[in-house]
Amino acid sequence: VNWTYPVSLFIKVPGSARKIKYKGKSYFIEPPIFDLNFDLSKRAETCDICGEKAPLTDAKMWMYPFIVAPKKFGTFYPGTKRGLRICARCALSGLAGYLGWLFKTHGRENIHFFVFYTPDLFELQQLYREVIRVFQLKGEKSGTAPLAFSGPYLHEAVLGLLLELFSQIEKSSLLSDEGRALLADILGTDSSKSPVPLSLYVISGKSGRSFNMQQFQEFSHLHSFYGLYRQWKNLLSGTAQSENLEYSQPHAKLVQIFQQFHARRERQNETLWREKIAWAILEFRDPFPSIESFLFEARAKEKNPQPLIFGTLEIFRHYAKEVLKMDERLLRTLAGFGHNLGYSAHGANEMGLLYALRNAKNADEFFRVLNDVQFRLELTVPEELLSIQTGEKIKGTPWQRIKTLLSIFAMNSYLRANRGENKQEVNQ
Structure with missing residues (x-):
């Protein structure tokens, strides 16, 4: 008898239940009772968590996943260091x-836990009732966290969770109108209101007979990332209309864009x-x-590279402009010259030039490759890319980023071009 996974x-704590014997066999006569006695001290002392004076109990490692009992690790801790001692209220709250x-498993071993927190306890209670509890009730054996995509690593799982969470605000088959409105309010869709402080704590590790934590991370820029998500959606919608492209669901397209960054490695999907x-x-x-690493080390080496x-380059150009503060005109120059360079390199069977560009270790090597491009492909390199400033910057941007984007x-x-698209399609 044990607790439900993943709490188990x-x-x-093994459950105990009374039995009776009948004709030589034992039969349970009641459900198991779980014994979670805290063995409280007789004398009132100060709780390490809340600071109140009350009878205390030792925080056991098997009850709290992130507690360390120093006495069990004498090699690392001095004998004078004691463990965490907490009152009955904090002990019970910790169990609850x-x-x-929310959690999500990936494969047989990897598991991620997601904990949202805001100091506004009323908002936290509402978030639990209207959003988290709904996800828990709709959850599956593999997890209660709704992820647009998952993987064994922490940050990709967080990205998958946030993309799915953000999509619930506009339209949801899970959340009520109140739940969607609450999410919108917390994430700050109304610019006239101050957004509610919100953090996401993520614990990632391996499951087995017990949990082996490998990563712990806090994410506190959720409002800013939601703003970026909305900008990306608007950008994809506008791009689809102007280019007469087929994708009319920008959220689904955004998920596909991030989902594509994986490759098969030794019969496994490496993400x-x-x-x-x-x-x-x-x-x-x-x-x-x-x-850049994905394109050159994974995608270009596939049997039929795609x-x-x-939409991928469009959203990342926007990211470079808005987040990395790159000059928009410089980005257009890099995009235009890069497209011409790739198409011409394909026509002249000069893929080696692209790898030479990618492998440039310093500014001199970078300019040497650009000189080779002019000579071997008969392309004119834009003057903007040849003017280096103090600190090895080009138009205020480190040359390494210029090289990488190009x-x-x-x-x-x-x-x-390798897929058979003509130059006009490539330039689009």
Whole structure:
């Protein structure tokens, strides 16, 4: 007898039930009773959690997943260091904390836990009732967290959760109108109101007989990321209309864009590139080295290599402009020249030039490759890319990022040309 998974990974309390013997066999006569006595001290002391004076109990490792009992790790902790001592209220609250978690398993071992927190306890209670509890009730054996996509790594799972959560605001088959309105209010869709402070804590690890935590991460920029998500959706909608493209559901397209960053490795689906890209955008860092790595190390080496999904470069150009503060004109120049470079390299069978560009280790090598491009492909390199400033920057941007973006545009164009698209289609 044990607790329901995944709580059973942490709480290991065997249930006891009375039995009777009948004709030599034992039969239970009542449901099992779980004994969670806290063995409270007789003397009132200060609780390590709430600070109140009350009888205390030792926080057991088998009851609380992130508690360490120093006495069990004498190699690492001095004998004078004691464990956590808590009052009955905090002990019970800690056990009940499992009720507010969302989780998702991936494969047989990987498991992610998601915990939302806001200091506004009323909003937290409403979030639990209107959103989290609904997800829990609709959950499956593999998890209660609704993810647009999943994987063994923490950041890709978080990205999958947030994309799915954001999509529920506009339209949802799960949440009530009140739940959708609550999410919208918390995430700050109304610019006239101050958004509710909201953090997401994610615990990732391996499950087995017990839980082995491997990562713990806090995400506190959820409002900013939701704003970026809305901008991406508007951008994809506008691109679809202007280019007469078929995708009319920008959220689904956005999910496809991030979902594509994986490759088959030894009969397994390796999503490390998606993890690195997810980490970068969730932390508002530079995702382009990971996109470049994916194109050159994974996609270009496939048997029938495909270019990036339509819309990918558009949303990341927007990211470069809005988050990394790159000059919009410079981005257009890189996109245009990169497309021409990739198409011309394909026509001249000069894929090696693209790898030379990608592998440039310093600014001198970068300019040497551009010189080779002019000579071997008879392309004119835009003057903007040849003017280096103090600090090895081009138009205020580090040359490495210029090189990386140019490599991405060029290789993607090469792969599109390789698929049989003409130059006009590639330039689009």
